[in-house]
Amino acid sequence: MKLGLTLGYWGARQPEGQPELVALAEQLGFDSVWTAEAYGxxxxxxxxxxxxxxSRLRLGTSVVQMSARTPAATAMAAMTMDHLTGGRFVLGIGASGPQVVEGWYGQPYPKPLARTREYVTILRQAFAREVVAFDGEHYRLPFPGGTGLGKPLRSTIHPVRPDIPILLAAEGPKNVALAAEIADGWIPLFYSPTDDEHYRAALQEGFARDGARRSAEDFEVACMVPVVIGDDADTAADQVRPMLALYIGGMGARGVNFHYEVFARMGFEAECAGIQDLYLDGRRDEAAAAVPLAMVEKIALVGPREKIADDLAAWKGSLLTTMMIGGDANTLRLMAELVA
Structure with a gap:
């Protein structure tokens, strides 16, 4: 299992100290650094x-939102990044959710799996420097109508790699199976090494499909794992609880929240219902307080150094090939030591 530094997306402004953290990660032997986007x-x-x-770190997106850019625009960005980095770029993409897709980008959300399949097909045409033409349900190149002057085009730049790695962000079993079928890797948002049977089954289903791109042996699984060092695990978990309350309670509507469903599958359905009710009622602090320590410990490493070292064993034996972590310099140094 390799280590990646996750920088996420900004809050109100650029977080301080990111260049220094990236430099430290490279010095400590981290494999990669990852950035994200939401609606900022x-x-x-x-x-x-x-x-x-x-000079050495792989540079990945975790993730680029598909609705933010046409497939051709994402392909242009990916090929440009691959040139600028000497072949170190990793393209992580995701469908996001209806609130962001329709509310921020003004794009339709239905049928995200079919849309993802078409999107990836067009990306691969562009990466291979083929003449890009596609007649799908969601994407059509050239555009039918308009002036009638559109024509199939080939990228003007010659890609450094004609097969830039594509990782799919996915939470539901059907989307995870799709990642195993058409992508080079999978980016789960919340993953538990002790509750992953349905993920293993979904991945195996995808690998078994005709034309599957990879197998379990050469497939990347890159997941963000919060790490909080502290004398007391429950107190350390307080730094993770607000984030879980936000995703379980507020990142989606009642009945349509993929993050809620992830934790419900882990056995926390009653807790998720309570967290969501509190959050949607505007009682965000109470929603965070309602997140049990056991839920935090499923997806994070929290507590004293010795406990983190013990809990890390399950992650080393999990599906993960890349553990993305954030935090300060001490956290990076500790994880570099423990994973090594």
């Missing part, structure tokens, strides 16, 4: 700026 900072610009200061 984008993923590609900070990654290019920070990545220009590195």
């Amino acid at each position: 900072s984008d993923a590609l610009t900070p990654l290019a700026w920070l990545g220009s200061r590195t």
Whole structure:
């Protein structure tokens, strides 16, 4: 299992100290650094700026939202990044959710799996420097109608790699199976090494499909794992609880929340219902307080150094090939020591 540094997306402004953290991660032997986007900072610009200061780290997006850019625009960005980094770019993409897709990007959300399949097909055509033409349900190139002057085009730049790695963000079993079938890796948002039977089954289903791109042996699984060092696990978990309350309670509507469903599958359905009710009622602090320690410990490493070292054993034996972690310099140093 390799280590990646996750920088996420910005809050109100660029977080302080990111260049120093990236430099430290490279010095400590981390394999990669990852950026994200929601509906504020984008993923590609900070990654290019920070990545220009590195020489070895893989630079990944976790994730680029598909609705933010047409497949051709994402392909252009990915090929440009691969040139700028000497073949170190990793393209993580995701469908996001209906609130962001329809509310922020003004794009339709239905049929995300079919849309993802078409999107990836077009990306691969562009990466291979083929003449890009596609007649799908969601994407059509050239555009039918308009002036009638559109024509199939080939990228003007010659890609460094004609097969830039594509990782899919996925939470539901059907989407995870799709990742195993058409992508080079999978980015789970919340993953528990002790509750992953349905993920293993979904991945195996995808690998077994005709034309599957990879197998379990050469498939990347890169997941963000919160790490909080502290004398007391429950107190350390307080730094993770607000984030879980946000995703379980507020990142989606009642009855349509993929993050809620992840934790419900782990056996926390009653807790999720309570957290969501509190959050949607505007009682966010109470929602965070309602997140049990056991839920935090499923997806995070919290507590004293010795406990984190013990709990890490389950992660080393899990599906993960890349553990993305954030935090301060001490956290990075500790994880580099423990994973090594």
